Amino acid sequence: MFFKDIIGQEKAKRRLINEIKEGRIPHAQLFCGPEGVGKLPLAIAYARYINCQSPSDDDACGTCPNCIKFNKLIHPDLHFVFPVVKKKGASKPVVCDDYISTWRQFVLNNPYFTLNQWTKEMGVENQQAIIYSNESDEILKKLSFKSSQGGYKCVIIWLPEKMNVECSNKLLKILEEPPSMTIFLLISEQPDTLLTTILSRCQRFNLPAISEYDMTNMITNRFGIEEISAKEIAHASQGSVLKAIDTIQTNDEHKEFFDLFVSLMRLCYARKIREMKLWSETLASMGRERQKNFLTYCQNMIRENFIYNFHKDELNYMSSSEKQFSQKFAPFINEKNIFGIMNELSEAQSHIEQNVNAKMVFFDFSLKMIVLLIQK
Numbered sequence: 001m002f003f004k005d006i007i008g009q010e011k012a013k014r015r016l017i018n019e020i021k022e023g024r025i026p027h028a029q030l031f032c033g034p035e036g037v038g039k040l041p042l043a044i045a046y047a048r049y050i051n052c053q054s055p056s057d058d059d060a061c062g063t064c065p066n067c068i069k070f071n072k073l074i075h076p077d078l079h080f081v082f083p084v085v086k087k088k089g090a091s092k093p094v095v096c097d098d099y100i101s102t103w104r105q106f107v108l109n110n111p112y113f114t115l116n117q118w119t120k121e122m123g124v125e126n127q128q129a130i131i132y133s134n135e136s137d138e139i140l141k142k143l144s145f146k147s148s149q150g151g152y153k154c155v156i157i158w159l160p161e162k163m164n165v166e167c168s169n170k171l172l173k174i175l176e177e178p179p180s181m182t183i184f185l186l187i188s189e190q191p192d193t194l195l196t197t198i199l200s201r202c203q204r205f206n207l208p209a210i211s212e213y214d215m216t217n218m219i220t221n222r223f224g225i226e227e228i229s230a231k232e233i234a235h236a237s238q239g240s241v242l243k244a245i246d247t248i249q250t251n252d253e254h255k256e257f258f259d260l261f262v263s264l265m266r267l268c269y270a271r272k273i274r275e276m277k278l279w280s281e282t283l284a285s286m287g288r289e290r291q292k293n294f295l296t297y298c299q300n301m302i303r304e305n306f307i308y309n310f311h312k313d314e315l316n317y318m319s320s321s322e323k324q325f326s327q328k329f330a331p332f333i334n335e336k337n338i339f340g341i342m343n344e345l346s347e348a349q350s351h352i353e354q355n356v357n358a359k360m361v362f363f364d365f366s367l368k369m370i371v372l373l374i375q376k
């Protein structure tokens with residue numbers, strides 16, 4: 001995580017870097033702001049910058065020994081505290097270190113995420129993730145070691161509002177008498193719920209929403225979406241990367257594929273050959289990659305609908321509109337035809353890969369679906 005990886009927020013980056021250069025490094029900072037504006041990646045970039053051995057004017061070098069360890073978030077002076085959940089049947093109290101490798105990988109893959117997404121990543125849902133009281137003992141223990149390179153020890157606390165009372169009180173003690181060459185970076189979405197005594201120990205740094213200009217750039221560059229739509233999504237995202245990505249995923253290709261899937265199934269069921277032919281022409285007008293993606297989507301939908309019949313909701317990964325469709329459609333996918341349909345789909349996919357005429361491939365597939373759908 002470098003400053004350059006952070007979406008927008010140029011002013012905030014500049015301010016932090018200038019403060020570091022002027023030697024103003026507060027021992028505790030509270031990064032506040034709404035979800036999805038980049039507080040965590042900014043804190044990590046900050047910690048890297050102050051530990052970098054040859055930083056440039058606007059970012060860490062990326063090649064010094066400290067930077068190399070930061071690349072994998074395994075620098076010995078970089079400590080993370082974040083909400084965790086107790087593993088089933090665990091006898092000893094849970095601490096962040098139990099999840100540290102999962103956490104590192106998760107953050108490296110995409111540093112913009114919600115608490116829900118992190119909880120899911122830990123493999124548990126519908127369970128409250130919190131920062132337990134023993135975590136502050138862990139912090140103390142870690143800080144009692146000498147820093148490895150003589151640099152700053154950095155403790156990044158993600159969502160301190162999830163600390164239980166005991167933990168908050170212990171942390172307060174540490175903040176009152178901070179060890180030397182140690183900095184705390186607290187990242188909060190609900191600073192009002194923190195102990196006022198903790199708030200008063202921290203220098204507050206408010207991170208604003210990401211500007212529409214920066215968000216539009218991110219959307220066009222990363223998702224290849226044309227500028228007009230990107231602007232609309234950026235506007236609706238209200239400066240949150242998370243909201244923007246969510247809109248893209250639900251709105252975009254997914255929705256189109258869903259509509260195409262539904263219309264094909266309806267046409268096949270009603271045996272509307274002429275319309276099926278038009279449908280195949282629509283598909284043929286797409287690029288090969290998208291055609292393949294669509295066939296993958298169909299395979300997922302067939303699988304999901306087959307599973308739907310078992311009424312095991314936890315095994316299903318459909319959106320709400322897909323589920324709604326499945327209420328009536330799922331009974332058509334059963335043990336008599338699922339293998340046949342899946343075979344046809346993978347055959348269509350390999351034909352597309354071999355550049356067989358797409359109109360033929362999709363029309364052929366739709367004709368076969370007429371027969372397969374009535375096998376009950």
Ligand SMILES: [Zn+2]
Binds near residue numbers: 051054061
């Ligand atoms: Zn460096």
